[in-house]
Amino acid sequence: MYTIGYDFGDTLVALGELRFAVRLYTESNVYAPDPDRVAITGDERRTVMRADGLCWAGNQRKADGEIELEIVRGRDGRYIVSARGKHGGEVCKSMMVEVFGIDIAALTYDQDKREAIGSHRAIRAKRYPGFGMKMPLVFAEEASGAEWYAMTKDDRVRGKGFAVHYDPYLETYALDLAHEEDKRFRNQEIVSPPWHIGRCADRAAVIAERCRDLEDCFHLVPFERRTDIPDWLGGIRLIVTLHGEHWTGHVFNTFADMERELEWIVERIPGREVLAFLPAWDGRYYYNYPQYEPSPYMGGAEGFKLLMAKARLLGIRVVPMLGANALNLRFAEQLGLQDAAVRDEWGHECRINWVDWDYDLAVENDSVLANMGHPDFRRHMIERASYLVDEYGVDGIFLDISSFWANDPRYSPYEGTMAWADEMRARYPGLLLFGENSYDALWGTFGLFHEAGSPGAYEHALYRYTRQSHYLAHPALGRGSAGVHEWSWRWAVGLPEGEFPELIPTLSIVSDTITEHAEAAQSVIEQARKWKQALPGIAGRSSL
Numbered sequence: 001m002y003t004i005g006y007d008f009g010d011t012l013v014a015l016g017e018l019r020f021a022v023r024l025y026t027e028s029n030v031y032a033p034d035p036d037r038v039a040i041t042g043d044e045r046r047t048v049m050r051a052d053g054l055c056w057a058g059n060q061r062k063a064d065g066e067i068e069l070e071i072v073r074g075r076d077g078r079y080i081v082s083a084r085g086k087h088g089g090e091v092c093k094s095m096m097v098e099v100f101g102i103d104i105a106a107l108t109y110d111q112d113k114r115e116a117i118g119s120h121r122a123i124r125a126k127r128y129p130g131f132g133m134k135m136p137l138v139f140a141e142e143a144s145g146a147e148w149y150a151m152t153k154d155d156r157v158r159g160k161g162f163a164v165h166y167d168p169y170l171e172t173y174a175l176d177l178a179h180e181e182d183k184r185f186r187n188q189e190i191v192s193p194p195w196h197i198g199r200c201a202d203r204a205a206v207i208a209e210r211c212r213d214l215e216d217c218f219h220l221v222p223f224e225r226r227t228d229i230p231d232w233l234g235g236i237r238l239i240v241t242l243h244g245e246h247w248t249g250h251v252f253n254t255f256a257d258m259e260r261e262l263e264w265i266v267e268r269i270p271g272r273e274v275l276a277f278l279p280a281w282d283g284r285y286y287y288n289y290p291q292y293e294p295s296p297y298m299g300g301a302e303g304f305k306l307l308m309a310k311a312r313l314l315g316i317r318v319v320p321m322l323g324a325n326a327l328n329l330r331f332a333e334q335l336g337l338q339d340a341a342v343r344d345e346w347g348h349e350c351r352i353n354w355v356d357w358d359y360d361l362a363v364e365n366d367s368v369l370a371n372m373g374h375p376d377f378r379r380h381m382i383e384r385a386s387y388l389v390d391e392y393g394v395d396g397i398f399l400d401i402s403s404f405w406a407n408d409p410r411y412s413p414y415e416g417t418m419a420w421a422d423e424m425r426a427r428y429p430g431l432l433l434f435g436e437n438s439y440d441a442l443w444g445t446f447g448l449f450h451e452a453g454s455p456g457a458y459e460h461a462l463y464r465y466t467r468q469s470h471y472l473a474h475p476a477l478g479r480g481s482a483g484v485h486e487w488s489w490r491w492a493v494g495l496p497e498g499e500f501p502e503l504i505p506t507l508s509i510v511s512d513t514i515t516e517h518a519e520a521a522q523s524v525i526e527q528a529r530k531w532k533q534a535l536p537g538i539a540g541r542s543s544l
Helices: 203-217 231-235 255-266 300-314 329-335 375-392 413-427 458-464 518-530
Strands: 013-015 018-026 030-033 038-042 046-051 054-056 061-063 065-073 079-087 092-100 104-110 113-116 122-128 137-142 147-152 160-167 172-180 189-199 238-242 274-278 317-323 326-328 367-369 396-400 432-436 448-450 467-469 506-509
Touching (some): 013 046, 013 065, 030 065, 054 065, 092 189, 104 122, 104 160, 137 203, 147 172, 147 203, 172 189, 203 458, 238 255, 238 518, 300 317, 300 375, 317 375, 317 432, 326 329, 329 367, 375 413, 396 413, 413 432, 506 518
Parallel strands (some): 238 274, 274 317, 396 432, 432 448
Antiparallel strands (some): 013 018, 018 030, 018 092, 030 054, 046 065, 054 061, 079 189, 092 172, 104 137, 122 160, 137 147, 147 189, 160 172
């Protein structure tokens, strides 16, 4: 656990049953209030700590600056904690509030994601937004079983961190809550949006409060009131994933194969109830990004047109995959997009460096995460998506890695994704936008997500605003191939009655799915025909 191995010299502020401390982080160091220049005022409902100087290195050194920490008790007993800081000569990066007085035994940071305190006496940082957290909200479980919550009231998408560490000087655990300023707007001052911390008698009520914040601050609208989702999505009972060309060039299905497979499917379920999802229709999966032209080895443009014509005849909706931010450096210069890579907050290029596509026991590192906020890349993605609609008549666009976020010093990936979606909806009303993984501020942008895990966030909150299918790596029947996805093999599982009823049933099709496993595929289709959308938890509430 990356804590600091000496007495940092935090100034503690008490209110009610809790104590609080605050730290100011610049791009060079970390500071606490100078204890020789602190004033604390207040009463039993409100306490304010002001310091007109900073200390660092465990109060061995001093610096010019200011810190203010305000704690207010809400009407329901919650603690509302606000912080602001200023440094005399360095750029402020983030602020952290430490909360003492909760006997933390475990932290829950998303539905079914719970981590207990182990022998290391800490819980490593969980970051929002990103793959690990859908909401900037955690529940801290005490050894007694009592529970607390902590959530931000930020009205913008900015980085948040949640962690737990043991302080050997205070001999207690600290709940750590960090706010990170948008890199584009950093200066020598920083204001942390309020943190709300309180005892939790009802998780659903806390999650409903976050949903109200989403609707007030991010303009999310419950699914049944959304006007940007095509009516036909409500009738879809089966998603058919038609795997195309693997990174290594292996073709699971040509466009002609896909035609035959769709014909077989509509003999068993009406075409209007089927959505055909096409990953790697454009050649070598991920390798060819972001050229986005039909693979010549699968049948080329003419074969793709014939597939689309067949799908329309059968009543099936077709959604091909694009990568929201994947760019092969081999093609970047050809496309004039060499400057489009996402940068981290230090300005370093972010690579797609986690996949060993060819299984030589080393990751391929020749692709970058492009930033949808970059105007040239966004224009390219709008042009390619429009090409698919105009030339082939696709019914939607899937954006892979749509949940990726970084604190880019130039452009916001979140704002860029929103701008891309706004332009696509303006050009093509009724076009389905389909995303991969998510965080809560994106739920109003896409009508459908597939997620690496289920269900969709605390109390199924995702389904209040959007819908979910099984993941791209959902195993094909038989040997359990994940098709073009990098997870490669997963044990095949069926879709027994009642399993994940909130997810639209999915049938993954690789080379032998229909020819060798037709009976099992037919069973999946039969279950899909009887499927009805489940809206458990908050998703099923008419009001919050």
